[in-house]
Amino acid sequence: MLRLIDLREDKDLKQKQIAKLLNIDRSQYSKLELEVYKLTSDKLIILSNYYNTSVDYILGITNEIKPYLRDFSELKLLKLRKLSNLKSYDVSKILNVSQPQYSALENNRSQLTHDKLIILSNFYGTSIDYILGLTDEVKPYPKTIFGIK
Numbered sequence: 001m002l003r004l005i006d007l008r009e010d011k012d013l014k015q016k017q018i019a020k021l022l023n024i025d026r027s028q029y030s031k032l033e034l035e036v037y038k039l040t041s042d043k044l045i046i047l048s049n050y051y052n053t054s055v056d057y058i059l060g061i062t063n064e065i066k067p068y069l070r071d072f073s074e075l076k077l078l079k080l081r082k083l084s085n086l087k088s089y090d091v092s093k094i095l096n097v098s099q100p101q102y103s104a105l106e107n108n109r110s111q112l113t114h115d116k117l118i119i120l121s122n123f124y125g126t127s128i129d130y131i132l133g134l135t136d137e138v139k140p141y142p143k144t145i146f147g148i149k
Contacts, residue, residue, distance in 0.1 A: 001060040002114075004033045007051045022046060040111035041132055048134070054141060055128040059114055061121070062141035067129060074133045077106040080124045094123055 008018055019029035022043050031037040039047075044055045051058070054067040081091055092102035095116050104110035112120075117128045124131070127140045 002033070002035055002039070003058055003060055004047070007047075007053070007058065008033075011051075018047075018050075021050060038113035038115055040113055041117065042111055044114060044117070044128075045132060045134065048129070055117070055132060055134065056121070056141045059118060059128065061118065061128070062143060064141045068127070068135035068137040068141075075106070075108050076131050076133055077120070080120075080126070080131070081106070084124070091120075095119060 004018075008015070015029050015033070016026045019026045022029060028037065032039055032043075039058075044058060047058055048055045048067065052067070053065050054062065056062045057065055057067075077091075081088065088102050088106060089099045091106075092099045095102060095105075097105075097116075101110065105112055105116075112131075117131060120131055121128045121140065125140060126138050127135070129135045130138055130140075
């Protein structure tokens with residue numbers, strides 16, 4: 001359950017304003033709020049920076065509003081895979097994508113969608129913020145039950 005509507009309304013913003021921030025049109029943003037479209041990692045990072053919250057909070061995984069200390073290093077997919085002694089093929093199967101598609105994700109040549117980020121977060125037992133390189137804090141935020149704030 002995404003918290004896009006709540007975050008936007010808490011700041012008394014219009015969809016048009018957030019759409020401009022994301023460099024998309026209002027109708028596309030509306031579909032993101034309704035979860036018709038999936039958020040990509042680049043858009044999640046923009047939103048988490050704008051709202052000063054974690055990606056995990058935006059996606060409803062935690063009730064922890066404040067993000068971990070941010071360092072904006074690099075995507076951590078390769079590091080997590082190697083620490084787990086997995087081959088890219090193994091992780092591609094978990095995400096239900098081809099090995100070349102996964103390699104593109106791992107090398108930041110393609111954007112991860114929020115559903116894939118949730119799968120990876122659960123699989124590796126870490127926060128999405130860590131996977132995206134927004135923090136070096138490996139442990140996940142405290143989990144929440146979806147739909148309960």
